[in-house]
Each structure stands twice: as C-alpha cells, then as structure tokens.
Amino acid sequence: MRRLSEGDIRAFTVLFNQYKNKIYTLAFKITGSVFLAEETVQEIFTKLWIRRQELSAIVNFNAWFNTITRNYLFSLMKSQAAREAREAFFADQISYSSGDADQDILLKQTEALLRNALCALPPQQNKVYHLIRMQGMKKEEVAVKLNLSKETVKSHLSKAIKNIRAYYMTHKDSVVTWLLILSAW
CATH class of the missing domain: 1.10.1740.10 (RNA polymerase sigma factor, region 2, helix turn helix motif)
Known part of the structure; x- marks a missing residue:
C-alpha cells in the first residue's frame, strides 16, 4: 500500500x-x-x-x-x-401527445433545437450537462469522474444552462415559425 x-x-x-x-x-x-x-x-x-x-x-x-x-x-x-423514471415520464408525455400530429412536429423541432444547443456547448460544459441532466449523476460524482472540483462542475453546469437558454433565444424563431404554420392549418 x-x-x-x-x-x-x-x-x-x-x-x-x-x-x-x-x-x-x-x-x-x-x-x-x-x-x-x-x-x-x-x-x-x-x-x-x-x-x-x-x-x-x-x-x-x-x-x-x-x-x-x-x-x-x-x-x-x-x-x-x-x-429510468425520467425516461418513463417523458415516454408517457410523448405518447400522450402523439395523437396530435402538430404536437409531434413541434416536439421534434424542440428536441432538434436542444440537440443543436448541446452540440454548440464547449466540450466540458457538454460533458457536465450530459452527466448531470441526462444521466442523473450528482455534481460530486461528476467532479470525481472528470477530476474537477465541485465548484468547477457547478460553474460548468450553470454556464451550460445559460448557453442553452441563449441558444434557444437566438433560434426560437424556428419553433415559432412552426407554431404559426401549424396554427394556420
């Protein structure tokens, strides 16, 4: 030892x-x-x-x-x-709304927007966001896994969320356009 x-x-x-x-x-x-x-x-x-x-x-x-x-x-x-609980919840939400084709299109647009927002993040922010928000890990676990301090993990997560919001704000027109198209039908 x-x-x-x-x-x-x-x-x-x-x-x-x-x-x-x-x-x-x-x-x-x-x-x-x-x-x-x-x-x-x-x-x-x-x-x-x-x-x-x-x-x-x-x-x-x-x-x-x-x-x-x-x-x-x-x-x-x-x-x-x-x-698994989150996935089951979202699967229920998706199946609940799947009867409405308009909502399906909007959901796909929103999911694509999130994927693009995540791709636009710096690599470390993307990793931290993915591990905490998508995989359900605790900040402490992510800190150990990525060999970072807990404060650095918090900072990366906070910046990732701000960057995702900013991405949504600059690209929200595509979702709004879909809403307008769908409401015209």
Whole structure:
C-alpha cells in the first residue's frame, strides 16, 4: 500500500489484477449489464488512484475497498433508477401527445433545437450537462469522474444552462415559425 500511495504504477497494476474480477462480478450481479460492470471497474480504480495518498492511513484495506465499491454501486443504481423514471415520464408525455400530429412536429423541432444547443456547448460544459441532466449523476460524482472540483462542475453546469437558454433565444424563431404554420392549418 505504501508503494501505491507513493504513485507506483506497478503496485497499482498488481492491485488492479487482484481485485478487478471481484468488482466486475459483483457489479454484473447487481446491474445485469456488462457495460455497467466494466464502467464500475474503471470508476473504482480511478477513485482508488485519485485517493491513493490516503491508502497509507487505512488499517483494513479490504473493508475500505469493499465500502467504496458498495457505495459506488448504490449510487450507480440510484442514478440509473432516476434516469429510468425520467425516461418513463417523458415516454408517457410523448405518447400522450402523439395523437396530435402538430404536437409531434413541434416536439421534434424542440428536441432538434436542444440537440443543436448541446452540440454548440464547449466540450466540458457538454460533458457536465450530459452527466448531470441526462444521466442523473450528482455534481460530486461528476467532479470525481472528470477530476474537477465541485465548484468547477457547478460553474460548468450553470454556464451550460445559460448557453442553452441563449441558444434557444437566438433560434426560437424556428419553433415559432412552426407554431404559426401549424396554427394556420
């Protein structure tokens, strides 16, 4: 642990090889997803590397490592449940309005406008917005994942929202035009 806490890559590789299958198996059992299991392994070892300087003070590494893994998986499942709830809500909203072709066209226009607004964001703002608003991650989780401070994540999210609003304001005429066309029918 001392070598790892000093940044020794070989010690990290030994630890990775020792624990990766255990984490993968546990994550797969909980999530049922190969992708999420692989992502869990990557995230856990990223957290370990970021917090490697704390390792020398840890008395029971196995307990500490199991706690980090368990907490990450709980957080992942909570985020996944929130995302699924949002998707179900929006699916209900879309199916509710799908009887009206005019609303479908307007919805598609609005979705396209959002996609374009997201593409216009600087890469870091786009990542932060996507992880928090689309994937349901917490700001703290995004900070760890992107190796940023929590305040930087808040700043990127705030700027992303302002930029999206500004994009909507400069491009709202296309949606208004569709509304006028649809109301003329």
